Amino acid sequence: WLHHQKPENYPSFVENPRLVNAVYLADNLVRREKIGFSGYQHICDIYAEGKKLGISKEKIDKIASSIMDRMAPFSDLIGLGEKEEEVDLSRDALIDANRELGRTNAQLWQRQRQFEVRSACFDAMDRFTRALGAGDSLAAVCGEAAEAVRQMTNAAQAVAFALLKKTRCIQTAAVEVDKDAPQCALLDMSSNAATDEFQDLIDLPMVRGIGPAPHATLPIWWHCFERGDCDEWFMLPILHREELVGGIIVAGAGDSVRKLAGARKECEGLSRAIGLAVVNARDRLEAERMNEELLDLNRRLHEAQTELVRTKSISIVAAMAAGAAHELNNPLAVIAGRAQMLRGASQDPKESETLATVYEQARRASQIVQELMEFAKPAPGKPTKSKLATVLQKTCQHWQQASSLGDGQIQFTLVDPRATVYADPQHIETILSAVVANGIEAMRPETARLHINSPSSMSDEMVRIIVEDNGCGMTPDVLDHALDPFFSHRPAGRGRGLGLSKAYRLAEISGGRLWIESTPKKGTIVTIELPQAAPKS
Numbered sequence: 390w391l392h393h394q395k396p397e398n399y400p401s402f403v404e405n406p407r408l409v410n411a412v413y414l415a416d417n418l419v420r421r422e423k424i425g426f427s428g429y430q431h432i433c434d435i436y437a438e439g440k441k442l443g444i445s446k447e448k449i450d451k452i453a454s455s456i457m458d459r460m461a462p463f464s465d466l467i468g469l470g471e472k473e474e475e476v477d478l479s480r481d482a483l484i485d486a487n488r489e490l491g492r493t494n495a496q497l498w499q500r501q502r503q504f505e506v507r508s509a510c511f512d513a514m515d516r517f518t519r520a521l522g523a524g525d526s527l528a529a530v531c532g533e534a535a536e537a538v539r540q541m542t543n544a545a546q547a548v549a550f551a552l553l554k555k556t557r558c559i560q561t562a563a564v565e566v567d568k569d570a571p572q573c574a575l576l577d578m579s580s581n582a583a584t585d586e587f588q589d590l591i592d593l594p595m596v597r598g599i600g601p602a603p604h605a606t607l608p609i610w611w612h613c614f615e616r617g618d619c620d621e622w623f624m625l626p627i628l629h630r631e632e633l634v635g636g637i638i639v640a641g642a643g644d645s646v647r648k649l650a651g652a653r654k655e656c657e658g659l660s661r662a663i664g665l666a667v668v669n670a671r672d673r674l675e676a677e678r679m680n681e682e683l684l685d686l687n688r689r690l691h692e693a694q695t696e697l698v699r700t701k702s703i704s705i706v707a708a709m710a711a712g713a714a715h716e717l718n719n720p721l722a723v724i725a726g727r728a729q730m731l732r733g734a735s736q737d738p739k740e741s742e743t744l745a746t747v748y749e750q751a752r753r754a755s756q757i758v759q760e761l762m763e764f765a766k767p768a769p770g771k772p773t774k775s776k777l778a779t780v781l782q783k784t785c786q787h788w789q790q791a792s793s794l795g796d797g798q799i800q801f802t803l804v805d806p807r808a809t810v811y812a813d814p815q816h817i818e819t820i821l822s823a824v825v826a827n828g829i830e831a832m833r834p835e836t837a838r839l840h841i842n843s844p845s846s847m848s849d850e851m852v853r854i855i856v857e858d859n860g861c862g863m864t865p866d867v868l869d870h871a872l873d874p875f876f877s878h879r880p881a882g883r884g885r886g887l888g889l890s891k892a893y894r895l896a897e898i899s900g901g902r903l904w905i906e907s908t909p910k911k912g913t914i915v916t917i918e919l920p921q922a923a924p925k926s
Contacts, residue, residue: 392416393494395433396441407442414438418449422456425487506648510655513541514662527551527670531562532571534663535637538625539564541659542599542646544639548613550606551627551635551667555675557587563613572613593633597660598653599625599646602638610638625656629664634671637663717758725751760887770813770898774922777808777852781841784821792829794837799825802842810852811920812899820895820903823888824856824915831860831913845921851901854917863907871905892917900924 391399392412399406417433419425439449517537521530531549539547551560559576578587589605602610602624610622619640627635639646649656725748732744781801789799810817821841828839838859845852863871874890889905896903901919 390497396438410438410442414442414444418453419456422453424456424460425483506652507655509541509649510652510659513537514659516540517659517663517666521666524673525666525670527560527667527674528562528571528573528575530663530666530670531560531635532564532573534627534667535562535564535571537663538637538659539566539639542623542639542649544641544645546614546641547637547639548610549627549635549637550609551671552587552590552633553671553674554591556678557584559587559590559609561609561613574612576609576612591633593626593636595628595631595633596626597628598656599623599649602636606636606638610640614640625660627664627667628657628660629668634664634667713758718755721751721755721758725755770816770895772812772899772920772923773814774809774811775814775817777810777843777845777854778803778806780810780814780817780821781843781854784818784825785841787822788825788829788839793834794829794839798837799839800841802840804842804844805846807847808843808845808849808852809847809921811922812901816895816899817919820892820917821854821856823892824903824917827889828856828858828860828913828915831862832858833860847921849921851918852921854919856915856917857912859912862909862911862913863905864909868905868907871907872903 391403391409393416394409394413396406396410396413399409403409413433414435417438418435421432421435435449436446439446514537517533520533520537525533531551535547535549538549539545545566546564548561548563550562553560557577557579559578560573561576562571562573564571578584586605586608593603593605600623602622606624607622622638622640623646624639625637626633627637728744728748728751732741732748735741735744781803785799785801788794789796792799825839825841829837832839836859840857841854842857843852843854872890872893874887893903896917896919899919901917903915903917905913905915907913
């Protein structure tokens with residue numbers, strides 16, 4: 390059944406291809422000698438095929454010259470040599486029979502080609518479905534689809550892509566014959582520049598079966614592979630119901646694709662099997678994305694509620710502090726003034742010392758009241774643009790001198806030395822001083838490391854300053870109240886608990902924000918964000 394096939398086209402399961410090759414050579418030899426006619430007119434290179442079997446040209450010529458003598462007994466047996474009428478009749482019958490055999494062989498050949506094409510499609514579908522795993526990602530599904538079609542078309546390279554219409558993205562997976570793992574990428578097409586390209590892909594016509602790749606899909610190929618010398622691309626669309634959800638592009642597989650052109654139903658079946666897997670993976674991805682968005686919204690809502698409560702609490706405390714300060718200032722001024730007058734008139738040293746203590750404590754109480762007033766109604770400030778490097782260097786130098794820390798224990802780092810900060814210089818100094826003082830207080834001097842850095846660049850709208858220490862850190866309950874006014878976790882008498890809360894309030898007034906992250910026994914990170922330029926009017 391293969392004696393009209395070239396030896397290189399024999400299926401892999403043929404057990405004795407050498408025997409089939411000998412029949413193929415014999416068939417061509419008798420047709421060259423005009424013996425019989427099967428309707429199949431092509432005659433191979435007799436000598437080249439004989440060489441494959443180890444038969445020399447001389448041997449073939451000797452066989453050919455003896456054929457007619459060996460045919461004579463069979464001709465006599467069926468009466469071909471007896472009478473002219475009988476010979477003509479037999480010859481016509483043989484010609485008709487050979488023509489019918491030729492038509493039958495042509496039909497069998499066509500059916501064989503169809504069988505091979507269908508087998509290739511079914512093999513690709515089987516390879517794809519076997520490679521899939523439960524819960525595979527969209528990138529993994531695209532990679533398996535690209536590899537299945539690449540092998541089906543005998544192409545060296547293939548790219549599968551899936552359209553994510555909700556997020557305006559394209560998931561791609563590129564495979565090559567000499568590489569084990571696919572190269573996957575998620576292309577963001579949401580920018581204005583890419584809007585038209587993405588819309589062209591969505592508007593591609595519904596095509597069933599494999600065919601020339603639409604021009605709109607070629608940028609996807611060029612994103613995955615270099616342009617090279619190829620000028621012919623083909624695409625198998627990925628279909629789900631009546632929707633085009635993606636495609637698989639191959640290059641340089643023209644002969645294989647043309648064989649597949651007649652198997653439209655089989656190719657469409659493969660396309661829809663891949664489409665079902667792609668849609669399932671895409672829906673899982675969309676569900677995960679929506680779940681992440683929901684979690685993020687819940688987190689932001691919780692933070693907003695916490696921030697609202699904190700802001701409201703600070704406003705209430707500020708109002709109370711302002712009222713109390715107003716009521717306390719006058720009595721404290723009277724007490725301090727009278728104590729100073731009495732001290733000046735007193736002749737008793739012990740009494741003078743007592744009056745000095747009264748005066749000092751009244752003055753200290755007045756200072757506390759002043760701090761309460763500044764917290765309750767801070768000055769609006771006069772924002773100016775300052776170089777961030779100058780601000781941080783000044784802060785480091787001040788605390789290097791004011792603290793007991795040695796050289797190198799306080800450091801600062803800038804990503805972009807050109808970065809600026811737009812705020813009142815006094816407010817910036819107060820914010821940084823409160824944060825740095827809190828960090829130094831939390832560390833042991835012998836192991837202290839305080840790092841101030843800014844990852845911001847000139848292109849950012851907000852400048853970010855990060856102060857990190859390796860101190861004792863904060864427990865969750867302390868961290869929850871660290872920014873509350875009058876809260877202090879230090880021993881009694883070590884502070885009034887207004888440092889971080891005042892810094893937080895000044896950061897808000899300056900158009901920025903401040904937040905704290907801390908781990909017990911590991912340290913604390915305070916992040917400050919301030920505008921880099923004046924707001925646009």
